[in-house]
Amino acid sequence: MTSAPPRETGKDGPAPDAGSLSRAGDLFQLLRDGRARTRAELALTTGLARSTVASRIDALMLSGLVGPAGEASSSGGRPPSRFAFNPAARVVLAVDVGATHVIVAVTDLGGKVLAEQRLPQLVSDGPETVLERVVEEGRRLLAEAGRSLEELAGVGIGLPGPVEHDTGRPVKPPIMPGWDGFDVVRFVQRSLPVPVLVDNDVNIMALGERTAHWPEHDNFLFIKVATGIGAGIISSGQLQRGANGTAGDLGHVRVPRGDDVLCRCGNYGCLEALASGPAIARELREGGVDAETGSGVLKLVASGNPQAVHALRQAGRDIGDVLATVVNLLNPSVIVIGGSIGQAGENLVAGIREVVYRRSLPLATSHLRIGLSMAGDQAAVLGASHLVIQHVLSPSVIESTLQAAG
């Protein structure tokens, strides 16, 4: 699709196998499923010449992304070698920045966690402080996992606020003073010169939960219920960010029950003003129950306080009211509830189920499952790792990696 005039390459053009190297990535995409294959099998599946397959496998072996995987059985003669994707070839730094904590993990290219650390850290300390801590901890964990910086394929970071997808900059994040417009990618790359991908925490939690536990579900929702309420949307197998990267913002959808409750956004009746951790705590306080925060609510629920259980279930109903609309609109097959309040127990989920199954269309709910997050605390780092893996193993990046190596 170049608009430059054609370069004259001589009448015969390049040698017939000039495409070998640039096409080695195609073989790699085939091998990503983890299955070991012989050269003959690869030739048969791709329709490529055996000699072409051999030279492409050589290039992939050189990069380390593909390795030998034992020998195939043979009816006679020397058994043919088999090759497979080698997820241990490189590592990823996966980072979950929360309001009051940071989780840093090192994973391989299969998303397997090799080392992990959770640190108390206020996001409000600002980007330099937080990201320097992340880099320092990342270096330490790499060493702990016995891996070097040269093996680092990329860094994935989840932030608790809206992020502009193309640039990785936070956009007016409400709970992140000092972060608005900050160039996270460039700052991290000064210390770690690799691809850095940034997204909001709910999106990467959706990616992490789906990749780890629901890979066969292409229409998938992750609902985070904590200080805020948001959704990570996977439709047709793809994370959906919308035109400006704000897709999934459920916190400020209006809920019928809340017409007289003022939200911090200036509107009345937002879901977040009714069903978030702080909102439930406020409602309990208004009823004379001592609850300061969302975690205070959870302690009351755990101790069997009936008012707290009731409030949590009612919050579930309010969330269900919004999700009933979302289910009719997107027809997902799985909705996973996570976040500090969301993953705390069955009372909230019971309230959600109650309303969704009552209000949504029978056709849309006949196969719908609604359940608690299984990845739990790890959803975000798993997603951050997956974001990087998707990128660095994508056809175009693999091509340029191989070409640079060749």
Place this chain on the structure above:
Amino acid sequence: MTSAPPRETGKDGPAPDAGSLSRAGDLFQLLRDGRARTRAELALTTGLARSTVASRIDALMLSGLVGPAGEASSSGGRPPSRFAFNPAARVVLAVDVGATHVIVAVTDLGGKVLAEQRLPQLVSDGPETVLERVVEEGRRLLAEAGRSLEELAGVGIGLPGPVEHDTGRPVKPPIMPGWDGFDVVRFVQRSLPVPVLVDNDVNIMALGERTAHWPEHDNFLFIKVATGIGAGIISSGQLQRGANGTAGDLGHVRVPRGDDVLCRCGNYGCLEALASGPAIARELREGGVDAETGSGVLKLVASGNPQAVHALRQAGRDIGDVLATVVNLLNPSVIVIGGSIGQAGENLVAGIREVVYRRSLPLATSHLRIGLSMAGDQAAVLGASHLVIQHVLSPSVIESTLQAAG
């Protein structure tokens, strides 16, 4: 990805250019943008050998899908030939089945309408009657356009109800007696033995409107307001059908204003019970205004009846209430309002805008456009045509077409 043991192909394997034919489709995907290119340009862009490009272009010329497109300028010697996609090579039959009409059109592979006819036809006459009429009219239009059955690449059909995407069968369509589970594809293929693709009308209207007027917008919503209310959702450039093909069903989302209005689905307060054509007519009748149907409402609005104008605007506000949630959730850049009531004027759209801009998040609405359908009556046939074009020009189908021809 075969699990069969590798076939022994001999030590030398197939000849080095065995991939030529199967890869001709790659060149075709490049040429689909309509730009004319020389063999040298194609070799440069793809990295393929000039001799390989030449043999692939020959295969594509043989199929008619690519044709000569004049000569390029040259610095000396014989000017090189240029080649381009030839959308006139084949034709598509595009069909919009409505509740009381059928539109049949013949288009080329660029979606250009070559012949078109609108017929009064009740969908309730049942699938055999309707589809026989469609086939008959299709044959007539093909002849009118001077094209033969051999040139027919496929048939696309939009139906006014839920359709199971994989099989093309209607699923419990409320206004289509006799169609539930009917094998539309097989019935049509008895007369027209080509690929037949079936989808619900709102999905194909979204495809048609976006392809014809908003191709650069990847996050796009089409809202049909008529006897029912539904949405066609395009996210990340792709039509979204959900896990069971029911995505976009907005008609039975609850609206705050409607808590005492019973819907035909058995719930109270559904959007369709408040803001569809029949619902507006009912509300006007309750206010003493003589309006039997949605088209009656439109006549009153056109004559300046203030109660009808008010009712239409209020219906817009109710729809806006639901769309405010959808905008927060999906963050589209364009919402197009169509359908017989939707495309009738600015009053409905004004009501929608009023609520969406008040209730949705500023970040999500800062670049959002909400407007009337430009494709109008033609949205569905354009979409049905596009559905077929997407399919028959997709890499896998092109490969098999070329291989069958080779």
